[in-house]
Amino acid sequence: MCGIVGYIGKQKASPILLAGLSKLEYRGYDSAGIATIEKDFIKVAKDKGRVENLYNLKETKELEGTIGIAHTRWATHGIPSKINSHPHLDITESFAVVHNGIIENYIELKKFLEEKGYEFISDTDTEVIPNLISYFYSQEMEDSQNNKNACLRVLKAVKNACEKLIGSFSIEVISKYMPDNMIVVRKDSPLVIGKGNSENYIASDIPAILSYTKDFYLLNNFEYVILSKDNIKFYDNKLNEFTKQTTTITWDAMAADKGGYEDFMIKEINEQPTAVRETIGSRIENGKCIFPELDFSKEYLSSLNLIYIVACGTAMHAGLAVKNTIEKLCKIPVIVDIASEFRYRNPIVNEKTLCIFVSQSGETADTLAALKLSKENHAKTLAITNVIGSSISREADFAIYTHAGPEIAVASTKAYTSQITLLTLLTLYLAETLQTISQNEIREIVDELLSLPSKIENVLKNIDPISIIAKNMFKEKDVFYIGRGVDYVTSQEASLKLKEISYIHSESYAAGELKHGTIALIEKGINVIGIITDSNLVKKTVSNIEELTTRGAITTVIVNEATEKQIDKTIFDNVIVVPETISYLSPIVSIVPLQMLAYFVSKEKGLDVDKPRNLAKSVTVE
Numbered sequence: 073m074c075g076i077v078g079y080i081g082k083q084k085a086s087p088i089l090l091a092g093l094s095k096l097e098y099r100g101y102d103s104a105g106i107a108t109i110e111k112d113f114i115k116v117a118k119d120k121g122r123v124e125n126l127y128n129l130k131e132t133k134e135l136e137g138t139i140g141i142a143h144t145r146w147a148t149h150g151i152p153s154k155i156n157s158h159p160h161l162d163i164t165e166s167f168a169v170v171h172n173g174i175i176e177n178y179i180e181l182k183k184f185l186e187e188k189g190y191e192f193i194s195d196t197d198t199e200v201i202p203n204l205i206s207y208f209y210s211q212e213m214e215d216s217q218n219n220k221n222a223c224l225r226v227l228k229a230v231k232n233a234c235e236k237l238i239g240s241f242s243i244e245v246i247s248k249y250m251p252d253n254m255i256v257v258r259k260d261s262p263l264v265i266g267k268g269n270s271e272n273y274i275a276s277d278i279p280a281i282l283s284y285t286k287d288f289y290l291l292n293n294f295e296y297v298i299l300s301k302d303n304i305k306f307y308d309n310k311l312n313e314f315t316k317q318t319t320t321i322t323w324d325a326m327a328a329d330k331g332g333y334e335d336f337m338i339k340e341i342n343e344q345p346t347a348v349r350e351t352i353g354s355r356i357e358n359g360k361c362i363f364p365e366l367d368f369s370k371e372y373l374s375s376l377n378l379i380y381i382v383a384c385g386t387a388m389h390a391g392l393a394v395k396n397t398i399e400k401l402c403k404i405p406v407i408v409d410i411a412s413e414f415r416y417r418n419p420i421v422n423e424k425t426l427c428i429f430v431s432q433s434g435e436t437a438d439t440l441a442a443l444k445l446s447k448e449n450h451a452k453t454l455a456i457t458n459v460i461g462s463s464i465s466r467e468a469d470f471a472i473y474t475h476a477g478p479e480i481a482v483a484s485t486k487a488y489t490s491q492i493t494l495l496t497l498l499t500l501y502l503a504e505t506l507q508t509i510s511q512n513e514i515r516e517i518v519d520e521l522l523s524l525p526s527k528i529e530n531v532l533k534n535i536d537p538i539s540i541i542a543k544n545m546f547k548e549k550d551v552f553y554i555g556r557g558v559d560y561v562t563s564q565e566a567s568l569k570l571k572e573i574s575y576i577h578s579e580s581y582a583a584g585e586l587k588h589g590t591i592a593l594i595e596k597g598i599n600v601i602g603i604i605t606d607s608n609l610v611k612k613t614v615s616n617i618e619e620l621t622t623r624g625a626i627t628t629v630i631v632n633e634a635t636e637k638q639i640d641k642t643i644f645d646n647v648i649v650v651p652e653t654i655s656y657l658s659p660i661v662s663i664v665p666l667q668m669l670a671y672f673v674s675k676e677k678g679l680d681v682d683k684p685r686n687l688a689k690s691v692t693v694e
C-alpha cells in the first residue's frame with residue numbers, strides 16, 4: 073500500500089522518480105507526488121489521480137533538482153485529493169516527507185503539535201511526521217551545546233520524531249537544511265536502497281529501481297540512513313554508525329516490464345510454466361526433495377502436534393490447497409488460517425507447533441504480525457515468500473522462496489501456483505524426514521511435479537474457448553464457483569480472481585453445501601462454474617451441478633482428461649478440459665483456465681486488469 077521512490081545523484085531527479093512511481097503504481101494509485109530540493113528550497117508537484125497525471129503537471133516540468141522523493145498513494149486517512157497527496161511539508165516548508173504505512177497515534181501527535189502552534193492542512197496521518205521533525209529540529213537548534221552539522225541535526229530530529237510514532241512507516245525526508253542529503257528509515261513497512269555509481273536510489277520494492285542497479289541494501293526496522301550521491305551511512309536506533317552489506321538481486325530488469333504483453337496479469341499467467349519450473353529449481357536431487365536451509369530433525373518433526381499455515385487472500389488459498397497433502401503425507405494436522413483472524417483469537421501455538429507464513433510480497437502487515445505472535449509463543453516459524461529480504465522472510469526463523477520473479481499485477485497468479493509447488497516440495501521433505509512416505513510415493517509426486525510446466529503450457533495453448541465463455545459472461549451480475557475437496561479450493565481462488573478484477577459478484581461453494589441455503593439464489597441464466605478433477609468425486613459434483621441446471625443455471629465445467637470420460641458432456645453448456653495430474657497437484661493446473669476467464673471478462677468490460685479499483689498489491693496496513 074503506497075509506493076515510495078527516492079533519487080539522489082547527478083541527474084535531474086524527476087524523470088527517474090516518475091519512472092519509479094509508474095513501476096510502483098500497483099501499490100496504490102489514487103494520487104501521486106514528487107518533491108525535490110531546488111537550491112535552498114523544496115518544490116512540490118502533486119495531484120489526485122494516477123502517476124500519468126503527474127507527467128503533465130506544470131509543477132512537475134519545473135522540477136530541476138537532483139535530489140527528490142516521490143509517492144503513489146493508496147488512501148487510508150483522508151480522501152484522495154491534492155491536499156492529502158504526498159509529499160507533505162512541515163509548517164515552515166523546510167522538510168518534505170513521503171510515507172508508506174499508518175501512524176496510529178496521529179491524533180494525539182497532532183494535538184501535541186497544535187498546542188505548540190503547528191497547523192495542519194490535510195486530513196492525513198502523515199502530515200504529523202514533517203511537523204514533528206520540524207519541532208525536534210527547532211529543539212536541536214535551541215540546544216546551545218549542540219555543534220553538530222545540519223545533517224546530523226536533522227538525523228537526530230528524524231530519530232526523535234520516529235520514536236514518537238506508533239504504527240508502521242517507511243519514510244523519506246529531504247530538507248532545505250541539508251541540500252545534499254536525504255534521510256530514510258523504516259519500521260514494519262518495506263524500503264530498499266539501490267546502490268549506484270555516484271547516485272543512489274530508494275524504493276518500496278526492488279522492481280521499481282531494478283533497471284538502475286542490482287546491488288541493494290535491505291533495511292531493518294529503525295535503521296536510519298543518510299544518503300548523499302557518493303555515500304550511504306547507516307545508523308542504529310542509538311544513532312551509532314555501522315556498516316551494512318549489499319545483497320545482489322538476480323532478477324532480470326526485463327522481468328519487471330510487460331515484455332510485449334498487453335498487461336502484466338496476462339504476462340504473469342503465461343509465465344507460470346517458468347515460475348513453477350524455477351521454483352522446483354534444484355530442490356530435487358536423486359528423486360528426493362532437498363531443503364538445505366531447514367534443519368528439521370525427525371525428532372523435532374515427530375514432536376509437532378499441529379502445523380499452522382497463515383496467510384491472506386490468494387496466499388491463504390495456496391495453504392488450503394496443500395492442507396490435505398500435508399495431513400495425508402506427514403500425518404500431522406494442519407490448520408490454515410487467515411492472518412488477520414489468527415492474530416486476534418489467541419491461537420494455540422507453542423513449541424509443538426510449526427507455523428508457516430505464505431506471502432508473495434513478504435510484507436503483508438497481518439501476516440507479519442501473526443508471525444511475530446507465533447515467535448512470542450515459541451513456535452518455529454517458516455516463511456514462504458517471493459521477495460528475498462522481505463520483512464516476513466527476515467523475521468521468520470527459516471525462509472524459503474518461490475522463484476516466480478516479480479509479480480506486478482495486483483491479482484496474484486504465478487505466485488499462487490509457485491506457492492503450491494513449493495509447499496508440496498516442502499511436504500515431501502517433511503514426510504521423508506518423518507519417514508511417513510514411501511520412496512515410490514515420493515517418486516510419483518516428484519515426476520508429476522516435473523511434468524507440471526508442460527501441462528500448464530498445454531492449458532495456455534487452448535484459451536480460445538475461454539475467451540468465448542468470457543464474451544457471454546461479462547455482463548453478468550453474479551457467478552457461482554463450486555467444487556469438492558481440492559476443487560473447492562480452486563473454486564475459492566477462481567472466484568476471488570473474478571471478483572477482484574471484473575467487479576462481478578461471485579461466490580464459491582463446496583458443491584455439497586449449496587443445497588443447505590445458497591441454492592435459493594440460483595435462477596434462470598445464472599452462471600455456475602464447476603471444477604471436477606477428482607475421479608472419486610465426479611458423480612457427486614455432477615449431481616450437484618445438475619440440481620442447478622434444473623433450476624436454469626448456465627454451466628461451465630473444468631474437467632481433466634480422466635474425469636472428462638466420466639461425464640455426459642451434453643448436460644453442460646461449456647466443458648474445458650485440462651491435462652490430468654495427481655489430485656495433490658491438480659489446483660496448479662485447473663486454476664489456469666479460470667485465471668484466464670477472469671482476465672478475459674475484465675478485458676471485455678474494458679477495466680484496468682492490472683490495477684483494479686480499491687486494491688493495492690502489497691497490503692502493508694492492517
Ligand code: F6R
Nearest residue numbers: 385386387431432433436483484
Ligand atoms: C489476490 C491477491 C491477494 C494477496 C494477499 C496476500 O489476487 O493478490 O489476495 O494474495 O493480499 O498478499 P501477499 O501474498 O503479498 O501476502
